[in-house]
Every structure is written in C-alpha cells, then in structure tokens.
Amino acid sequence: MKFSANLGFLWNDRSLPDAIHAAAAAGFDAVECHWPYDTPAAEVRAALEDTGLPMLGLNTRRGDVSAGENGLAALPRREMEARAAIDEALDYGAAIGARAVHVMAGFASGSAARKCFAGNLKYACEIAENKGITVLIEPLNHYDAPGYFLSTTRQAEAIVAEVGAPNLRLMFDCYHVQLMEGDLTNRLRQLQPIIGHIQFAGVPARGAPDEGEVNYAHLFEVIAAMGWDVPLGAEYKPGGDTDATLGWMQQYKA
Structure with missing residues (x-):
C-alpha cells in the first residue's frame, strides 16, 4: 500500500513546510492537510517540489472556531460565507497543486440544510472543475462531532447522486x-464508484492503525484487491512524537 501523511495530526508541532519534509523523510508517498491558510502557498508548494510529494487535499475553513463551528456549507443563510470559504480553498489548492478540497458541512439538520449543502456543493464543483480539483464530502461520527450535518455514507451517497457532478466524491x-x-x-466495495479518498485511524481512540478494533491488515488487502492505487490517508492522533508511532507503516507499506 501507499500512504499519505495527514499533517493536521502528524508532525503538527512543526510548520507545514517542515512537516512535509518530515513526511518525506519517514517514507510517506503523499501528504494532505486540514487548514493550511496561515502558511503562504508559495512556501507549501516549494516544500512539495523539494520532496516530490503530492498534496492530496485540504479542508475549507470551519467558520468561527471560537463559537464551535465546524464548517459552513450546510448552514442556511450563510451561503456567502460558505462560498467565500470554498473560493479560498480552491484558490489555495490550485496554488499548491492539491488534488482535492473537502467542503465541510457544519452543524445543521433538516431539509433546508440539505438544500443549502447541495447548492453550495454544486457551486464548488463548477469552480473546481475549471481548476482540475475534486470536491470531497466526509461523514463525521456523532461521538466526535455531534450534530454534524453529514454523518453516514448512505447520506453522502444520496447527496452525491443529487448533486450529480462528476467531480464530487466521498471521502471514506x-x-x-x-x-x-x-x-x-462491504461499504468500501459498494461505495468504490463514488470514493475519492480513503483515510484511516485506530478505533475507537483514533490512534495509530495497529491499535484498536479494526483489522487494518485485512482491510488494506481488501482495498488493494479493489485496485485502489491512491495513497491512503493516515489521519490519526499520534499522542506524542509522530516518528515513534510509525511502526505500522513498515508492516503495511508496499
């Protein structure tokens, strides 16, 4: 398997360019991030060019973090802010050569939120198409993100079908x-036609993948048998020095 280091969690005590270099030194095949906007895009692009690592994706801004917001795209009457965040993410992504942008839905529910989310996703997909960027949506669990609009793959599958844009995909x-x-x-196999990116972490503590209840040795075999050749996103919380947690990669890396 090939792996991508999610720098929102891994080496997040370093600047983003330094974290990119650390991921390359550790043997990762790609990188991805959460909210890189405090770092000039030119510095990120230089680090990517120095290491030869592709940037698989980044997130739209969450909104007012101090107020507990976690995305804007499904919040009715916040469309202008949501689309400004989408524009920013797509412009930044294009500047660093990112392959995808995750449009964060936020805390909302009901039919108005769904209509708002679908409308903002259509907007994002139209802009992203001209930049060669994929738009991703990601269901978040209701333990870590109670009240988040998008919480299951079935819900995401229906929204992807409703929007109907070829560059809208599921982040699994x-x-x-x-x-x-x-x-x-079974969910991976069933949803493969709409999956744009796969991430992983140990369950339930969100630590390294060699901890917890999921048998990733088996799951990575399943993913390989699907013909998946895009690096898988290691989005786990190392709980200390990232390098000390990377033993799993020697076991699973092709």
Whole structure:
C-alpha cells in the first residue's frame, strides 16, 4: 500500500513546510492537510517540489472556531460565507497543486440544510472543475462531532447522486465509518464508484492503525484487491512524537 501523511495530526508541532519534509523523510508517498491558510502557498508548494510529494487535499475553513463551528456549507443563510470559504480553498489548492478540497458541512439538520449543502456543493464543483480539483464530502461520527450535518455514507451517497457532478466524491474515513456503521469491507466495495479518498485511524481512540478494533491488515488487502492505487490517508492522533508511532507503516507499506 501507499500512504499519505495527514499533517493536521502528524508532525503538527512543526510548520507545514517542515512537516512535509518530515513526511518525506519517514517514507510517506503523499501528504494532505486540514487548514493550511496561515502558511503562504508559495512556501507549501516549494516544500512539495523539494520532496516530490503530492498534496492530496485540504479542508475549507470551519467558520468561527471560537463559537464551535465546524464548517459552513450546510448552514442556511450563510451561503456567502460558505462560498467565500470554498473560493479560498480552491484558490489555495490550485496554488499548491492539491488534488482535492473537502467542503465541510457544519452543524445543521433538516431539509433546508440539505438544500443549502447541495447548492453550495454544486457551486464548488463548477469552480473546481475549471481548476482540475475534486470536491470531497466526509461523514463525521456523532461521538466526535455531534450534530454534524453529514454523518453516514448512505447520506453522502444520496447527496452525491443529487448533486450529480462528476467531480464530487466521498471521502471514506474508516475511523468515522466504523464508529457509525461498521461493515467496512462491504461499504468500501459498494461505495468504490463514488470514493475519492480513503483515510484511516485506530478505533475507537483514533490512534495509530495497529491499535484498536479494526483489522487494518485485512482491510488494506481488501482495498488493494479493489485496485485502489491512491495513497491512503493516515489521519490519526499520534499522542506524542509522530516518528515513534510509525511502526505500522513498515508492516503495511508496499
């Protein structure tokens, strides 16, 4: 398997360019991040060029973090802010050569939120198409993100179908899906046609993948048998020195 280091969690005590270099030194095949906007795009692009690592994706801004916001795209009457965040993410992504942008839904519910989310995703997909960027949506579990609009892959599958854009895809995070639905092997196989990225972490503590209830040795075999050749996103919380937690990669890396 090939792996991508999610620098929102791994080496997050370093500047983003330094974290990119650390990921390369550790043997990762790609990187991804959460909210890189405090770092000039030119510095990130230089680090990517120095290391030869692709940037798989980044997130739209969460909104007012001090007020507990976690995304804007499904919040009715916040469309202008949501689309400004989408524009920012796509512009930044294009500047660093990112392959995808995750549009964060936020805390909302009901039909108005769904209509708002679908409308903002259509907007994002139209802009992203011209930049060659994929738009991702990701269900978050209701333990870590209670009240988040998007919480299951079935809900995401319906929204992808409703929006109908070829560049709108599902971010399948094994950690979140296991907590909400389980049945990871079958869900991966069933949803493969709309999956744009796969992430993983140990369950339930969100630590390294060699900890917890999910048998990733088996799951990575399933993913390989699907013909998946894009690096899988290691989005786990190391709980200390990242390098000290990377023993799993020697076991699973191709």
